[in-house]
Each structure stands twice: as structure tokens, then as C-alpha cells.
Amino acid sequence: MRRIPPSQRREELIAAAIRVIARSGVAAATTRAIVTEAQMPLGAFHYIFENHDELMSAVVETVTDQERFVAETRSVDATSIEAALLSGVNGYIDLLAAEPERELALLELGLFARRQNADGQMRTQWESYFGTAAEVLQYAAELTRTRWTAPLPDLARLLVASLDGITMGWLADHDTAAARRTAAFVARALAAHAEGSDADGPATASGATRERHPDDD
The missing domain is CATH 1.10.10 (Arc Repressor Mutant, subunit A)
Incomplete structure (x- = not known):
């Protein structure tokens, strides 16, 4: 052995x-x-x-962490928030095209869990996606010194919904060029909810700049 x-x-x-x-x-x-x-x-x-469920949770956690790593560590165009987002989404598409079985496994796990319990593991699985998306969006904002003008949780859900659509479309037709065109549209749509930072510094997780304190002067 x-x-x-x-x-x-x-x-x-x-x-x-x-x-x-x-x-x-x-x-x-x-x-x-x-x-x-x-x-x-x-x-x-x-x-x-310890058991089979623990392994299934590890599968979700591992794939999600790897996707976040790709989004945050690939060569990112930081000239604008739109460019940074497009770099991240294209990184995800690269990973999807290289290892589609990972996304198939996540979809299978989510749908199986939903059939077993409507309020169970699928909800937890997608909540982890929303959390990861929020982290990636905040990272992109800090990288480009912009701030979000819409609530970050709402933007995170939009990003996840968009990535879900890109994933399903690519798994159906393997059209990577079409996936990248969709990615460009998604990046523009999200960037419409951001604006350049001011002297107060980068945005907080809620999308608002921190309040100025007298000691800052």
C-alpha cells in the first residue's frame, strides 16, 4: 500500500x-x-x-477556494474596476474550460441536496458562493481604489447568478468565446455600480467610505 x-x-x-x-x-x-x-x-x-457528508462539504469548500484563488491571484488589469472584474471572470472561465468536472460536481451536489431538503445543504452551499463573491468584489474595489455604490450582498448575488449562467451555458455548448462575451457584459453591468474613491480611502464591505475622524486631520 x-x-x-x-x-x-x-x-x-x-x-x-x-x-x-x-x-x-x-x-x-x-x-x-x-x-x-x-x-x-x-x-x-x-x-x-469522519463521514461521507464531511467529504462532500470538503468538495464544495475546496472547489470554491480554488476559484477564489484564481480570481484573486491571476494577472489582473487594475486600470479600472471593469477591467479587474473582467480579469477575474475570465480566470473563472479558464478554470471551467480546463476542469469542467469540478463545476459538474458542484451542480450535482447542489441539486441532490435540494431534493433531499429544501432548506438544507444547497442553501449553505450557495451562501458560501455569495460570501466568496463579496470578498472578490471587495478585493477588486480595493485594488482599483473604487467603492461600490450598491449594497455588496446584492452585487455578490448578481455575480453568482451571472457565473451560474455562464457555467450552464458553457457546459451546454463549450463556446468559450461566447462565455467571454457574457463576462464582458457582466463586468460592465457590475462596474456601473462603482465609482472612484475619494480622500477618505477605500470602501468598506458595506459599500460606504469610512467616516472621517477629527484625528485624521
């Missing part, structure tokens, strides 16, 4: 789960199917994860 560190074993189990879910659906992604895909004994799974 291979001797690999727990952190690597965890990554391999998550990757195996993504492949199984994308290929055969959540119902087929049993613990045994996942360890077989990962070429590990069943005992290795229970050494890393």
Missing part, C-alpha cells in the same frame, strides 16, 4: 469524489466508489474523514 501523508490523502479523496460525482452523479458517489477511484483502502477514508 502507498505510504502518503494525510494531507495528500485528503486531496486525493476530494479529487476522486469530484471525478465520480461528475461522471456518475452524487447517488453513485458512495464511500466505496470514491476510495476505489482513489485507489485506497476503505480504512484510509475513515482515517481522514
